[in-house]
Amino acid sequence: MATSSRALPKYASAAEFDKAIKALRAVAGDAHVIVDEPQLAPYNKIMMPVPNERHMPSAVVTPASVEEVQAILKVLNKAKIPVYPISTGKNLGYGSAAPVQRGQVVMDLRRMNRILEVDPDLCTALVEPGVTYQQLYDYLQEKKLPLWFSCPAPSAIAGPVGNMVDRGVGYTPYGEHFLFSCGMEVVLADGQVLRTGMGSMPNSNTWQVFKWGYGPTLDGIFTQSNFGVVTKMGMWLMPEPPDFRPFCIQYPDEADITKIVDALRPLRIAMVIPNAVVIAHTLWEAPCTPVKRADYHSGPGAISDEAVARIRKDHRIGAWNVYAALYGTKETNDANWKIIEAVAAGTGGRIVTREEAKGSKALDYRFDLMRGKPNLGEFGLYNWRGGGGSIWFAPVSQAKGSETLKQMQLAKRILGKHGFDYVGEFIVGWRDMHHVIDLLYDRTDPEQMKAAYACYDELVHAFAEQGYGVYRTSTAFAEKVAATYGPVKREVERRLKKALDPNNILAPGRCGISL
Incomplete structure (x- = not known):
């Protein structure tokens, strides 16, 4: 009762x-x-x-x-x-x-955790929502299938359906997860079952190979929404390349971020570097090394720039740490490696290879992610400050160096005002750039709770005023973030909600959508 x-x-x-x-x-x-x-x-x-x-x-x-x-x-x-x-x-x-x-x-x-099908010839999979990345990885290993997938970090306990529906990203060439999904099964609010794309056809055998079907493409409305319950998802898998060459390029100064992005963007667009380029700040790397905040800072307020400089020196961490990889044959990677070496030399970076990185927790987990091996390495972030408080702020911008420095300075100013550290990274897609910041705080401290809420609220509105939209947010700020995208988009979402879920029973309020 x-x-x-x-x-x-x-x-x-x-x-x-x-x-x-x-x-x-x-x-x-x-x-x-x-x-x-x-x-x-x-x-x-x-x-x-x-x-x-x-x-x-x-x-x-x-x-x-x-x-x-x-x-x-x-x-x-x-x-x-x-x-x-x-x-x-x-x-x-x-x-x-x-x-x-x-x-x-x-x-x-x-x-609902079945791996329903893996086609080793077409490199596709069909999974249920309870399947975890670790489960799928173990399945591929057990069957000795030379196939990789892309996963987020940390990923071993998360799953591809949930991550894709929230439009998460990963670190292999298939890292734009929704782009590499193919075919959904969705239970609508009234209990009807919809199969998107080619799955709508009886006896179709192309559900996981052709995304579009006929007529409007519906898959997107079931991501970051509350219009249905996704119960199956197709995904494309990546053939294991003959040669995989991950690397890190470390840079000594925060101001280097502008030239890093401008030098690497052409390589991403041209697919010389086929996976998303991660540019991690010192304080993103440090907790995964591991380093604790209390070793370098005590008392209120954000950690000082001088303390961050000591962390870099003590633990050989860059101000920025660039992660990417080459995928291909030895011959193609040898040729492209010369380009990477030239870019690093021309921008003042120091290359760290997989062989040189052995034993480094921070580098090892990154290199594993770039070959689709799930792990929990990034949980080290939660040891930085302690207290169990974490809320992600993730605005998007153009992949231009000028945008990075502008965003970092704005974020550091707001975080510092509220007493929090800048723990951030940039992820360069093809032409876009995600700026991911983990606002870490102590949930057992009521004053930090208030400060963290006020800080995040200010970040959302200050970045929106500059034209930077957040691509993903927590449930606590769903309404505030949705409001930054304007009334027309929200009205269309409300109409869809009314048509598909007239009783407003499916997660009302998710992503700011409700009747």
């Missing part, structure tokens, strides 16, 4: 909620419907600078099949109870497994 302390759905009484829970148990089984508060705790463990109560679920249901997902949605549609679907629930720094609003039923899809 529901208790008075439970987070009841917004428009449901205790009696109505209990009736819906009874119906959910009939669908998924007693063991797969959670209402007891101690068992709900993992679904309310957030890292955002807001009280846990704001994102407390009312219950959790864990279906095992598409048919159960359909039946669950029918129950909740009838009761008008909101549901928040998750895949592995490891979206750390962006909201984790907690629902976007208090009182939503979390639909945890982790039991």
